[in-house]
Amino acid sequence: MSDHVERMPTTRVPVNGISPLVIVCGNPFRAEAIAGKLDDAEEIAYSREYRTFNGTYKGTKVTVSSHGIGTPGAAVSFEELIRAGANVIIRVGTAGSYTEDLQPGSIIVADSAVRTDGLTKQMVPDGVPAVGDFQVVQALNKAADDKGVTFGTGMVVTLDAFYAGPVEFPHKLYKDSGALGAEMEISALYTIARLRGVQAGGIVALDGFAYDDMTHYNPHKDFVSKAIDDEIHIALEALVSIAE
Ligand SMILES: O=P(O)(O)O[C@H]1O[C@H](CO)[C@@H](O)[C@H]1O
Numbered sequence: 001m002s003d004h005v006e007r008m009p010t011t012r013v014p015v016n017g018i019s020p021l022v023i024v025c026g027n028p029f030r031a032e033a034i035a036g037k038l039d040d041a042e043e044i045a046y047s048r049e050y051r052t053f054n055g056t057y058k059g060t061k062v063t064v065s066s067h068g069i070g071t072p073g074a075a076v077s078f079e080e081l082i083r084a085g086a087n088v089i090i091r092v093g094t095a096g097s098y099t100e101d102l103q104p105g106s107i108i109v110a111d112s113a114v115r116t117d118g119l120t121k122q123m124v125p126d127g128v129p130a131v132g133d134f135q136v137v138q139a140l141n142k143a144a145d146d147k148g149v150t151f152g153t154g155m156v157v158t159l160d161a162f163y164a165g166p167v168e169f170p171h172k173l174y175k176d177s178g179a180l181g182a183e184m185e186i187s188a189l190y191t192i193a194r195l196r197g198v199q200a201g202g203i204v205a206l207d208g209f210a211y212d213d214m215t216h217y218n219p220h221k222d223f224v225s226k227a228i229d230d231e232i233h234i235a236l237e238a239l240v241s242i243a244e
């Protein structure tokens with residue numbers, strides 16, 4: 001977009017042109033779908049995998065932005081959104097379940113993430129936990145309760161690799177250590193939010209079991225779409241409750 005607005009270098013998000021309350025998601029098409037639930041939605045930037053909209057939900061100004069797949073690219077999104085004015089960021093994503101108690105189609109509110117990713121290793125020492133903001137996690141729990149969905153609250157694992165090579169994924173290790181599911185960005189969001197002094201939370205819709213053979217991965221089933229729709233609603237309600 002070639003206007004005279006000051007913009008962040010990679011995401012092209014306008015500096016001071018976003019809401020302090022932000023929803024992020026991997027897929028640019030999901031960002032568009034979330035924007036479709038807002039009043040007066042307007043696309044304000046689209047650069048690489050980063051597509052950003054402003055709009056209002058129940059009278060509260062909200063920004064929605066996509067961050068792509070994986071922590072390095074997502075970290076650029078989180079850093080630039082924070083520099084542009086974000087104070088609260090909620091990731092609305094998908095994940096694979098680790099437990100029969102949370103079947104595909106249900107939801108996890110992530111209070112924390114295991115940092116198996118490479119990005120945060122280059123930012124903070126090993127042993128520093130990736131923890132969500134308590135107020136944001138509580139707001140997500142309350143909104144999920146109010147919505148009446150099946151959900152669990154707990155730890156997710158953030159991985160870099162999606163399709164496995166000859167090295168076995170550490171799914172059993174992390175499942176046995178108490179993780180509820182696996183995804184690819186929350187550790188970066190929580191680490192960066194703590195470093196930069198903003199609040200973050202994450203909610204993920206389960207599209208299968210993380211330890212299944214990914215050659216059968218299909219996130220396009222109706223029950224996944226329904227869970228994504230539910231978590232979008234939950235995240236928007238949580239943001240509004242935090243704004244009150
Ligand atoms: O649905 P999103 O938000 O992209 O989240 C999950 O889906 C992608 C993998 O297919 C990874 O980004 C993972 O974290």
Ligand SMILES: O=c1cc[nH]c(=O)[nH]1
Pocket residue numbers: 094095096097162182183184207208209210
């Ligand atoms: O990273 C992801 C995202 C969705 N489903 C998975 O199994 N893994």
